[in-house]
Amino acid sequence: MLPFWPDLIRPMLEDLEPHGIVEIGSESGRTTRLLLELARARGTRVHAIDPKPAFDVAAWQAEFGDTFVFHRLPSLIGLHAVDAMGAVLIDGDHNWYTVFHELKLVETRCAELGVLPPLILLHDVVWPYGRRDLYYDPDSVPAQFRQPFARKGISPVQSGLLDQGGFNASMCNAAHEGGSRNGVLTAVEDYLAQTHWRFRLVVVPAVFGLAILLPDALAANKPALAQRVAAWDVPEIRKFIERMEMARIAMLTGARG
Numbered sequence: 001m002l003p004f005w006p007d008l009i010r011p012m013l014e015d016l017e018p019h020g021i022v023e024i025g026s027e028s029g030r031t032t033r034l035l036l037e038l039a040r041a042r043g044t045r046v047h048a049i050d051p052k053p054a055f056d057v058a059a060w061q062a063e064f065g066d067t068f069v070f071h072r073l074p075s076l077i078g079l080h081a082v083d084a085m086g087a088v089l090i091d092g093d094h095n096w097y098t099v100f101h102e103l104k105l106v107e108t109r110c111a112e113l114g115v116l117p118p119l120i121l122l123h124d125v126v127w128p129y130g131r132r133d134l135y136y137d138p139d140s141v142p143a144q145f146r147q148p149f150a151r152k153g154i155s156p157v158q159s160g161l162l163d164q165g166g167f168n169a170s171m172c173n174a175a176h177e178g179g180s181r182n183g184v185l186t187a188v189e190d191y192l193a194q195t196h197w198r199f200r201l202v203v204v205p206a207v208f209g210l211a212i213l214l215p216d217a218l219a220a221n222k223p224a225l226a227q228r229v230a231a232w233d234v235p236e237i238r239k240f241i242e243r244m245e246m247a248r249i250a251m252l253t254g255a256r257g
């Protein structure tokens with residue numbers, strides 16, 4: 001999520017002044033540290049959730065004190081322990097089942113805490129994982145919700161996996177792109193189709209894609225945030241960024257359409 005920090009994530013969080021920030025998927029903590037610095041300056045807290053963090057959590061807890069609560073758990077367990085969520089960043093296991101249920105659980109937890117729906121940001125909503133599942137831990141996804149998968153690489157110009165090479169070949173990737181219950185953006189759309197909360201969904205299709213889910217209730221309370229989000233919701237700009245992203249991916253993968 002790091003490339004989105006200076007122009008999107010930080011300004012949105014500054015407009016929002018969230019009570020509690022939740023980060024699902026910290027990895028080496030590059031975004032986590034920025035969230036922690038912002039939270040500390042504003043007197044709020046970051047709950048980070050990751051079963052396999054790639055940084056020294058204890059050292060960071062000593063450095064940031066009460067600002068930092070870490071849950072070394074998968075999101076669908078760790079979210080139950082979060083006690084404040086003004087903003088939620090989702091960048092953990094990029095598959096339909098996990099993301100759909102993360103969104104549902106955020107909603108349930110907000111109802112339990114008696115708070116308004118949060119600003120939700122999700123990474124990986126365009127190629128390669130917008131319409132294709134990735135499984136960090138395939139066994140954590142019930143078989144009926146899991147696509148056939150293989151540790152094989154992905155191409156931007158074909159649905160099936162490649163026998164040799166390709167993008168992210170070491171990861172468990174769904175065997176095909178598209179169809180129902182496949183991919184992060186599909187999970188977002190399916191969640192939106194059934195929730196009683198109302199959101200504005202804006203997709204910024206750069207660097208694997210960032211989705212912004214801005215609840216109507218929040219937009220009404222935070223006009224500067226609503227205006228900032230609306231500025232990214234322009235079809236011509238979206239189309240342009242999309243084209244640039246596909247050109248970047250073609251260079252990254254060596255694929256020719």
Ligand SMILES: C[S@@+](CC[C@H](N)C(=O)[O-])C[C@H]1O[C@@H](n2cnc3c(N)ncnc32)[C@H](O)[C@@H]1O
Nearest residue numbers: 001002025027031050052074075091092093136
């Ligand atoms: C793409 S990385 C996150 C990158 C990070 N957000 C950043 O901006 O640098 C994905 C992370 O999600 C974690 N992860 C995988 N499954 C998860 C789950 N079910 N719940 C929470 N985190 C998960 C992985 O351990 C990994 O560290």
